[in-house]
Amino acid sequence: DTAVSQTPKYLVTQMGNDKSIKCEQNLGHDTMYWYKQDSKKFLKIMFSYNNKELIINETVPNRFSPKSPDKAHLNLHINSLELGDSAVYFCASSQVQGEAFFGQGTRLTVV
Amino acid sequence: TQLLEQSPQFLSIQEGENLTVYCNSSSVFSSLQWYRQEPGEGPVLLVTVVTGGEVKKLKRLTFQFGDARKDSSLHITAAQPGDTGLYLCAGGRAGYALNFGKGTSLLVTP
Secondary structure, eight states: OOSEEEEOSEEEEOTTOOEEEEEEEOSOOSEEEEEEEOTTOOEEEEEEEOSSOEEEOTTSOTTEEEEEEETTEEEEEEOSOOGGGOEEEEEEEESTTSOOEEOOOEEEEEO | OOOEEEEOSEEEEETTOOEEEEEEESSOOSEEEEEEEOTTSOOEEEEEEOSTTOEEEETTEEEEEOTTSSEEEEEESSOOGGGOEEEEEEEEOTTSOOEEOOOEEEEEEO
8 A cells, every 4th residue: 555656657748738746645644745856866845735834945936836635635736837847756745854755756758 | 955965976886895975964953864766766764863973774784973963974885786776865854844965876786
């Protein structure tokens, strides 16, 4: 039973489109995250969210927006996709300052 | 954002050799974690260190947290091809998401 699952695993789309990546965790964790891993393997925090607070990395364009229908889900919506958005996006969850459990990643390719 | 610098960025060694990977920061962390990531997968936690000077061992892997809780090292003894992967350190501070270093890509050849 997968702890953190995200879909789709691969996403190829054209510039200008809007797309969403879904994430679900069944660990009962309070906090969920979205990370972006670029071609150089650098894992950069985009958002962290619990049921009280959304913390946004100030370098993330406002075309990216997290949406949490409930505690177990944190989806990532991206508007007006650009070539530079191509990367692997990871969802993760944790208890406060605990081990982060990661999903398998979504490889986004914008053409 | 607290910067974590990892070195070396790339490491290619032969089976049986020893190696050390370093993780340094100018910030103090309440905890420091080491993750290993394989191609096509998300990072998986290896260890968490929380006390300055702490040493933890995981089979052939030895992790150390600096006395000032600003740096850490990962030492692998007698590396094996199965150790190949991307090793990431991540610093934790209360109220902040984990902040990752840029990783050390390790290749162990038979």
